[in-house]
Structure formats: structure tokens, C-alpha cells
Amino acid sequence: MRDIITVAKFTMKEMMRRKSFIITTIIIMIVIVIGFNGPNIAKLFSNDNGEMLQGEKVLISDNENLYEGKLNELNQNDLEYKIEIENSTADEIKSKIQNNEIKAGIIIEKQGNDILFRYIVNDTMATMPENLNKELQKLYTTNQIEKLGLNEQKAKEILPEFQTSTEQTEEVKGNTVVIMIISILLFYAIYFCAYQVSSSITTEKTSKIMETLVTSTSPKTIVVGKTLGIGTGGLIQMLILVLTAVISAKLFLDPALLEIVLASTQVTPFVGVLMFVFFILGYFLFATLYAVTGSTVSKPEDIQAANTPVMLLTIVGFYIGQAVIQTPSGSLATFGTYFPLSSPFLMPFRVMMGLATTQEIILSLVILVVSIAVIAHIAIKIYSNAILNYGTKLNIKNLIKMYKTK
Amino acid sequence: MSLVLKNVSKNFGSKKAVNNISLTLDKPGVYGLLGTNGAGKTTTIRMLLGIIKKDKGEITWKGKEVDRKYVNFGYLPEERGVYPKTIIKNQLLYFAELKGMKKAEAEKSIKHWAKVLKVEEYLDMTAEKLSKGNQQKIQFMTAIIHNPELVVLDEPFSGLDPVNTELIKNVIIDLVKNKKYVIMSAHQMTTIEEFCSDILIMNRGKAVLQGNLKEIKDTYKVNRVEIDTNKDINKIIESLGLEIEIEKNNQYKIKIDNEEVAHELLDKVIANKIKVNKFEIQKPTLNDIFIEKVGG
Secondary structure (H helix, E strand, O other), X not given: OHHHHHHHHHHHHHHHHOHHHHHHHHHHHHHHHXXXXXXXXXXXXXXXXXXXXXXXXXXXXXXXXXXXXXXXXXXXXXXXXXXXXXXXXXXXXXXXXXXXXXXXXXXXXXXXXXXXXXXEEOOOOOEOOHHXXXXXXXXXXXXXXXXXXXXXXXXXXXXXXXXXXXXOOOOOOOOHHHHHHHHHHHHHHHHHHHHHHHHHXXXXXXXXXXXXXXXXXXXXXXXXXXXXXXXXXXXXXXXXXXXXXXXXXXXXXXXXXXXXHHHHHOOOHHHHHHHHHHHHHHHHHHHHHHHHHHHHOOOHHHHHHXXXXXXXXXXXXXXXXXXXXXXXXXXXXXXXXXXXXXXXXHHHHHHHOOOOOHHHHHHHHHHHHHHHHHHHHHXXXXXXXXXXXXXXXXXXXXXXXXXXXX | OOEEEEEEEEEEOOEEEEEEEEEEEOOOEEEEEEEOOOOOHHHHHHHHOOOOOOOEEEEEEOOEEOOOOOOOEEEEOOOOOOOOOOEHHHHHHHHHHHOOOOHHHHHHHHHHHHHHOOOXXXXXXXXXXXXXXXXXXXXXXXXXXXXXXXXXEEOOOOOOOHHHHHHHHHHHHHHHHOOOEEEEEOOOHHHHHHHOOEEEEEEOOEEEEEEEHHHHHHOOOOOEEEEEEXXXXXXXXXXXXXXXXXXXXXXXXXXXXXXXHHHHHHXXXXXXXXXXXXXXXXXXXXXXXXXXXXOO
């Protein structure tokens, strides 16, 4: 046990001391801060002229009198800008914009059966404000309906607003998109941490330190210690990133919006603990698989090829998870819930969506733990024999032979 | 009795890597393990260190089956290796702690050996910044830092310059003085002759010769005379029907099969009023014996 802690401590310190680790963490932190400033940044680059026009004058020209003098009614609405009604040509509007007399202008013209709003503005990125467009359409329609002798109520009956809503066959809590995003983040966290086990072992093999190491402690201690060390390092990194996200959310996000996001994730303390447990178990499962591939490689350039089978398994597990989150019932859902390669990416989210029973959670955890024990047993045996193998490339046949070796 | 290997064998598939090897180290000193590449030396070392399991036989240390858990071994592998991006002091501490040392104790030992091996200035640097020779000295430190009872050194001098070779040699001499058991594998026969009282020569997994080096040599008859003169003596050598092995600046190494012919040669040289600077009748060197035994 003492040796496991020594290996874990050394591995974790070395991992966190690396420039790549520090730089990656800082970059992700920056991305998180930028991400939480998304709504603020979006406002800066917004194409919707509503914000830009705040407090400014907008000239509307109805040269063909299509609105029959009713355009003044627009100012009764609560728009953020002042409407001026005046018959003008496009050139007159342009010159007024250049002289800063108005911010934008609209010429209303009839084109066959259609009506065209010509929006004239200085800003190349700007489009006509959505609410003004809506108001103009509403005003025209109301006027035409009134001319037919219908009241507003009658008009609404003829032209109701059509809305849509979607319901799943099973009652699903939370926002699927938000849940999928969390699932993707969990996948990357597990994948990158587990992958580092492989590269750490390969480094020891290629730098020929392995022989000294295995005379100092047992291969089992090395595998377990390394897995624990990298896992702890990964957890600390995740903690730093989660803290950055929490602080950023509090500092930069609109409290009302934050409340909506939190409500849609359905992250209760129970789900939080469950996510943590599945992260740890998922990490151990993939880390032990990567320990095997790491130990089979003699040259750093071979690591990518050696890791491919495990990478494919990881991706298969992840996509099963994603497919089930989108279609939460059926045989794939049952399979994915218990299949150890996909359950870490899936089970916490089924719980979030309110679709998993306690029995399912327990059974899924038991299968995952047993799988880890079996894979770790095989991995340690292969690792013990493969680490001192240099030169010959190891294939599945060799690995099976190594497993059977005393 | 301390380290005993009794009829130890190891197969890799159908290949017999080590075949029925026995050896005994019953007193402190340096034991030489020799053999060509692929003779089974490294496999033997790995088995006695408990890195790989033997198929047959017995390996005991102080009467107990060898187990990494309680045997205090030190090992310098043939494959040189350090963590390239790790601070030297940190990796030395890591290995010392894995060998059961407390941090303070380990730091004291690191300080001591860094001074002895003249690497103090590198302790706070990463290994990749060090020369190969200095990296090798660091790895040598990892083998002895925890004061092991048995030290296995696989090619300890390969790649070292004469100054560093001398440094390591002095440390090995000190280890023996401090009653340590050392197993040394080397290709330089002069080094083995310098250090080892007992040797084992392996070829294709088998022991082809083993025992006390002096006793082994005593079983061999003289085979060479070395003579250094101030004039050319080729004609005298020819007249005696002898074969010159090496000739350089009137220094000759001549093959002989008995001592008498060597004395006859000396008499003739003196009779010709040629001055003799050196005259030595030699028995086969370890190099000769090695080549004879492994069929070089």
C-alpha cells in the first residue's frame, strides 16, 4: 500500500508539473470564461439592430400610402427607438443617415401582391429589427381586417398564432441538449485521463526506466499507483475547471439565465455523486485498458497505433450513450445501461432524465465494478510480461500468450 | 551461504533461454557473469532479482526463496534509463522511497552519493539536460542509494570515459570492502579479471565454465610469451618455428605450447646481444578462455 501511494504521488506530481498539463488547463479555463461571457459577447456582435437602435430615430416612409396614415400608431407601442413618419426617397434617407439625423430608414413599397420593407442603414452587418418587422406586419394586417368590418377577436380567430410542442413516449426531465453536452464533457474527461496512463507507461518503457522500476516494486503496484495518480491529477484538473465555471457563471452570467440552465440540467446532489462515481469507475475501466496498450509499445511513435483498438471501444461506448440519451427507451437503452463501456457515459444522464430505477443503477454499477476487476486482472498480467518486451511488436496472439504466462 | 541458484531454467516458447544454471555467492565480493549477446545473462539476472519467474530450479537468498518484498537488492540494468523530464533529485527520492527509505534518510544518502560520484550540481536539473555518462552515474546511484546487500551491475562501465570509469570502480571496491555482494556482467574481460574472484561463462543458456578465476586459469598451460627488445628478432622466432600473434615496434606476442621454448627464445636473443626490456611467459587470458569456451 505504501508503494502504491508513493507511485501515485510521484505520477500525479509529474503529471501536474508538465507544461502540457498546465497549458491545457489554462486554455480550457480561458475557454470556460469566454463561454460564460458568450451572451455578452454575442450582444457585441449582434446582427439584430434592436439594441443598436436603442434611443435612436428611425424614419419610415410610406410613399404609396399603403398604411393609410396609420403608421403613427407604431409610436404607441413600447419600441426602444423613436419612429418618424415622412415620405422620403432612398437618397434622402441615405443623406439623413450620413448627417446623423436618423440612424436608419425604411421605405415601404408594394411589389405585386407582396409588400417590401427596404431597410436602409450604415452598418453592413445590420438587419431590420425583428420586433419592428413584426409590428409593421401586424399593423398592416389589422388595418386590412378592420376594413373588412371584423373586430380584433374575430381576426385572431381567423389568423391564430400556430405553436408546436414535443412530447416523448416516456416522461423525460431536463434538457436533452444540456445533458448531452455534460455527457460529452464527461467522455472527454474520462478519455483524456485514461489516455495519459498509456502515455505515462510508454514513457517509462521507451526511456528504459522500466527495468529499474520493476526491481523496485511489483508491476501490480505500478499499474494501480499510476492509475490512481493520474486519476487524482485528472480530478484536481476537473475541480479547477468546475470551480472556474462556477465562478464565471456567478460573475458573468445573468442570474435569471443561470437559474434556467441549472434547472434544465437536473443536477441534484444525488446525481452529482453518481456522476462522480461513474467518472471514477469509467476512468478505471479505460485506464486499465490503456495500461495494456501502453505496455505493449517500445517506441513512442507506435503508441497511436497501439491505442487505436481501445480508442475505438471508447468511441463505441460513447456513441451508444449518446444514441440512448436521444432515444431513451428500447433494447439499445437496456444494453447501453449495463454495457460497461457505455454505462459511464449514460447512466448518470438516464438518472438526470428521471428514467433509471434504483435497481438499474445498482446493477449497472455492479457490472461496471466486476468488469473493472476482470480487466484489471488481465491488464496487470499482460503488463507484467509486456513491459520488459522490447523490439517485437505485440499482437493479440502475443498478448494472449503473455496472459497465460506464469 | 547467501545467494544460491540451483538448477535454474527458463524457456521462452520453445527457446531455452537459461538451461540448468547453478551458482553460489557465499562471501562478499564481485562475481563475474559472462557470455555473448543472447547467452542468457540478463534472463538469469532478471530471475534472481524476481522480475521474471523461473520455470525450474531454486533461487535463495540467505536460505529463503528470493522475493522482491524482503530482499534488499540494487540493480543497474544494461538498458540505461532515467525519466527524461523529471528533476534528478525527485527521481532518486522516488526510487529510494520505493526501496523503503524514509524521505530524510533518502535525502542524506542522495547527498552523500552525489558527492562521491561528482553529480551534486545536476541534482536540481531534469535528466534530459545531462550527458549520457552523467545519466549513467545517476542510474548507478539508484542501484546503491538504499545501501543494498546485493548489487547487480549489468555492464556498469559501458559508455563511460576513463575518469568516470575510475569513479565507479572505486565505488565497487568500497562496496566489497563494506561486505556487499556484487554480481557484475561485462564484456570487457580486463574489468572482470580486475574485480572478480569467481566467474560463470554462459553460452546459449548453459554454463560452459564456472568457478574461481585463479583456479580456472591454473588448469590452463602457458600459451603465450611476450617479449620487448631493442632490435628485430623475427629470424630467431622463425628459427624456433614459432608463430607471432602480434608484432609492433619490436614488441612481440608469440604463441607457445610450453615454457621451455620461451626460455630457449630468451637465451637466443641474449646470445645475439639484443637487449630485452620485457620478457613474460603468460597463461591464457580470460579473453582467450572466453573465446575458447563460447566458440568465438
